[in-house]
Amino acid sequence: MSVTFPQGFEAGGAHVGLRGKLHPDMAIVKNLGPEYGVAGVFTSNRVFAAPVGLDREVVARGKAAAVVVNSANANACTGQQGRKDAAAMATHLGETLGVPSEECLVCSTGIIGRALDMPKMLAGIEQVAAGLSEEGGDAAAEAILTTDTKPKTARAQSATGWKIGGMAKGAGMLAPALATMIVVLTTDASFEAASLQATLKEVVDETFNRLDSDGCMSTNDTVLLLANGASGVKADLDEFKTKLQEVCQNLALQLLGDAEGAHHDVEIRIKGAATVEGALFAARTIARSNLVKTAIYGNDPNWGRILSQLGTVPEDVLPFDPSEVDVSINGVTVCRAGGIGENPYLADLSPRECRILVELHAGEEEAFVWTSDLTHEYVHINGDYTT
C-alpha cells in the first residue's frame, strides 16, 4: 500500500521506456487534499541534481499537490539544460493532473551526467497519470527502484485515526552514482506546516542519516513528506514523530538490508562520549574505514583496525584517552583499556548482523551509525560494470 495507505492519495507506476526490459521506471503520487502540507530533507552535497534545486523551492513555498519520480537518469551534473528539464517536468505534471505546477515536485534517480530524454519524460508523465488510483502505492514503490532487488515500503497508524505510508529506493547507498536514496512519505494527519518540516528533519537525522554504507553522499538524496489532513484528525506531534520514526527506521533498515554486495549489516555504536556530535563523528569515521569493512567481510574480529581508525578523530571533536577505551564485537570485549582484551576469536562474526561497541569512558553521551561490509561484490558492482 505504501504511499496510498493514508486516505486521499493516489499513486501509480509504469514502464515508460527509460529502462530496458519493461522494468517500471516512473511513479507519480498525487495528493487529493484538503491540505497540501509538504516537508523535505535533501542531500547536503554542493553538487546537487536539478530536481533537488526545484524541490527545495517547492518545499520553501510550503504546498505540494504531486510528485513524479523517474529512475534511470538522475538529471545531475546536467547544467542549465538539466534545470530547464526539471522545470518542464513539473510544469507538465501540473498541467496533466490539473494542479498548480508550482506545487509539483520532481525526483530523478539513475546515472549522473546524461541529459534527460524529454519526449519520453513528458509522454511518460501522461501515461502514468492516466493510471493513478488509491490502490497504486505498490506500483509506485516498484517503479522508483534502480539497482534495488526489492521494493521498500512501510506504514504506521494512530488509534486516533490518521495513518502514515512510505516508499523508498536506494540499494543501501552502495551505488550512489546511481544517485541514490529517494523516499516519499504520506500522511492523512492534519498539520501546521512549520511543525511538519521540523519533525521530518529530526526523524531523518536519526534514521536515514545514520546509514553510512560507503561514505559517499549522493547528488540526489531526497526525503519528501506530503500531508493532506484527509483523516480530519489533528496529529499529536509527539505521537506523530514516534510513528514517523517507526516508518523511517523500518525503511532505513530495508535499505541497509538490500545493500547489494553487502554480507553484514554493521552497527557501530560509540558510548561514554562527551557529546553526541563527537560520538557520531567517531562512529562515521570507523564506518568509513575500508580496513574495518574488509575485516568484517572476512569475519575477522581485527579490533586494531577499529582502534587505529578511532585514533584519527581529532581531540577537539571527541576528547578521550586511548588507554581507557574498550571495544567489543558482538558482545566480546576484544580490547580493554586500549590494550589486549578477550580472545578476539570468541567473537562470532558469521551472522549478518554485527555490532561493534566502543566505550570511551569519557562522558555520558552515545551515538550510532549503520554501515555495510566491503566485499568482492561491492567492487564488482561498482567497478566491473562500466556505466
Next chain:
Amino acid sequence: MSVTFPQGFEAGGAHVGLRGKLHPDMAIVKNLGPEYGVAGVFTSNRVFAAPVGLDREVVARGKAAAVVVNSANANACTGQQGRKDAAAMATHLGETLGVPSEECLVCSTGIIGRALDMPKMLAGIEQVAAGLSEEGGDAAAEAILTTDTKPKTARAQSATGWKIGGMAKGAGMLAPALATMIVVLTTDASFEAASLQATLKEVVDETFNRLDSDGCMSTNDTVLLLANGASGVKADLDEFKTKLQEVCQNLALQLLGDAEGAHHDVEIRIKGAATVEGALFAARTIARSNLVKTAIYGNDPNWGRILSQLGTVPEDVLPFDPSEVDVSINGVTVCRAGGIGENPYLADLSPRECRILVELHAGEEEAFVWTSDLTHEYVHINGDYTT
C-alpha cells in the same frame, strides 16, 4: 646501498625468528658519528604504537646513535606492557652497541594488538648487531618489509661531497593494520639540529603525506632522518631540501607502485583553488571515495562520481561554484562547467598511471595527492586473510 650510502653508517638485517620461512625480520642502523643529529616525523594518529612514543622523546632530545626496526609485530595497542617492551628494546640496543640507550630509536611494524615476544627481540638485537657493516644497507632494507613485494631504497648526492640514503617499507599503505610505513633516511652532511627537523617535516608533507592509498592512518607511521656530518661538509639547506625531496619522492612512488592489489597509480590534482589547504582537502576527499576508486579499477571514466565527491567538501574549506568546475581524466575534459563535456570514453584508462585534474576556476592555488584504485585484490588481501 640504501642507508649505508652516506659515510659513517653501519647497517644489517637478519632473520631472528619473528616471521616464518626465514624471511629477514629485524634491521639495525648505527650512526658512527661524529655528529648524532636526528629528525623524526610520526603518525598523527592518537592511537600510536609504543615505539612511536619512545622515538618522539629521543627526537625531542635531539641525538640518535642507532635505530632497530622489527617486522611482524607493531607493538601497538599493547598498553603499559608495550611501552615497557619498547623501552627494553632501546636499552638492550644501547648496551649491545655500546651507545647511550637514550639515543636509541625503535620502530616496530606488523600486526596490532599482540604482545612482543621479548626473548626473541632481545636475542635478535644481539644477532643483528653482530653483523653490522658499512655494506649492510640492502640487508637492512630487506629486513624491514612486511607485505611488500620488494625492498625500497633511494639515494642522492651533492657535488659538494655529502650524500643521502634511504630505505622504506609499506605496501602502499594498503594494509595499515600491518602498521605501515617506516622510512629511515641517513646523511653524512653536517647540520644544525633545528634545521634538520624543519626540513624533514616540510619534505614529508610534500611527499609521503601526499600518499593516500586508502585513507587509513596507521598507528606506527614513522620517518626518521639521521645526520652524522661524516662528510665534513656543512650542507646548503636549499640544496639539501631539494635532494631530500628527490629521495623521499622516489621512495613514496615506490610505495605507491608496490601497493598490493592496486592496478592504477592515481594522481588527483585540484587547480584553481583559493588555498593550497582547501585544494589538498578536496584531493584527499576524492582520493577516499570508494566509488571513484572502483570506477578507475573498472577503467570507467565515471566523472559524476568525482564531481559528487567534490560536492561533499564544505564551502568554508574550499569555496567554488559547482557550475564552473571542469574535470579531465588522462587529458580528456569529461566535465565542462559542471556539466557534460567530451565523450568520457575518449579517456584511456588502460595505463597504470591515471591523472585526474579538477579545475575549480576559483583561485590560483593547487595541490595533489596520489592514491590507488580499489580492486578485488584489495578486498582479498584485507578481508579474505584473517590475521
